[in-house]
Amino acid sequence: MTLLIAPHVVFGELAILSFLWVIVEVIRGPSAAGVLRAKVASVLGVLAIFGEWVLAGTYYTVDYGKNVKPAILGGPWPWAHGIFTEAKEHIYLFLPFLSVVLLALVWQYGGLMKGNRSARFMVYGVAGISILLLALSAIMGYMISNGYREALVH
Amino acid sequence: MSQLDTTSSGTSAEVKRWWPDVAAASLGAIMAMLFVVAITIASELSSSLMSSLKSMTGHHWISKGLLSLGVFLAITIIAHPILSRRHPKDLTIWGIAVTATALLGAVVIILFFVGHYLTG
Numbered sequence: 001m002t003l004l005i006a007p008h009v010v011f012g013e014l015a016i017l018s019f020l021w022v023i024v025e026v027i028r029g030p031s032a033a034g035v036l037r038a039k040v041a042s043v044l045g046v047l048a049i050f051g052e053w054v055l056a057g058t059y060y061t062v063d064y065g066k067n068v069k070p071a072i073l074g075g076p077w078p079w080a081h082g083i084f085t086e087a088k089e090h091i092y093l094f095l096p097f098l099s100v101v102l103l104a105l106v107w108q109y110g111g112l113m114k115g116n117r118s119a120r121f122m123v124y125g126v127a128g129i130s131i132l133l134l135a136l137s138a139i140m141g142y143m144i145s146n147g148y149r150e151a152l153v154h
Numbered sequence: 155m156s157q158l159d160t161t162s163s164g165t166s167a168e169v170k171r172w173w174p175d176v177a178a179a180s181l182g183a184i185m186a187m188l189f190v191v192a193i194t195i196a197s198e199l200s201s202s203l204m205s206s207l208k209s210m211t212g213h214h215w216i217s218k219g220l221l222s223l224g225v226f227l228a229i230t231i232i233a234h235p236i237l238s239r240r241h242p243k244d245l246t247i248w249g250i251a252v253t254a255t256a257l258l259g260a261v262v263i264i265l266f267f268v269g270h271y272l273t274g
Binding site: 053057060061065079082083086087089090091093094096097098100101103104105107108109116118119121122125126128129130132133136 | 171173174175176178179180182183186187190191194212213215216218219222223226243244245246248249250252253256257259260263264267268270271
């Protein structure tokens, strides 16, 4: 089950890259080809987020609670679970919905992005906050891993 | 690829599509994120609610995920036929609403767990 940690990180990074790709295509004031690439990126983002949800959720519910959580809580960094795991597992639940909003936005307004500033700004907002939350999740994951390492060492 | 044609009134003609209307999806996402914040805090403060969530699927987090997904789907599906007729040209309000809800929701969750941990 601990082998699921790496794939869940990979899917998270893929999601960040997908959302960044959408932003880049829209910033360039998309041509027809750019709109198509943005649409592909938005679909990849949704797949990455839902894939990560399943992978991370499996690891979290099967292995983390039984083996990692007790160690962290009994170690010198109990706040690694009390704050970071708790916050991360709940904030992550925003991302599937944000990814679908971005997909709907790109597919519905893709051809109009060039002349529609509000649609472009919505892309920057939704994709931007998604990237921010994913980056935050990565940082929190790092703190959780360190909390486990500290518990094992001490 | 289907495109939307903008009329002189600023609305767009209906086209065939497989994706949800962006306004409907935005409303669904906002309600789902608010639900996540509410049930997260409520379940931490109420052991009976936490037990109910655990007994639903075997794990409270799975229950919260499925319930929030249900909220998102229900709101989006109900709102889609109503909001898809409008095709607003200006998405400023939706953009601000979705982004702000996600940002503030994350801040509230973090602050709650910091406070919850510090107060034991």
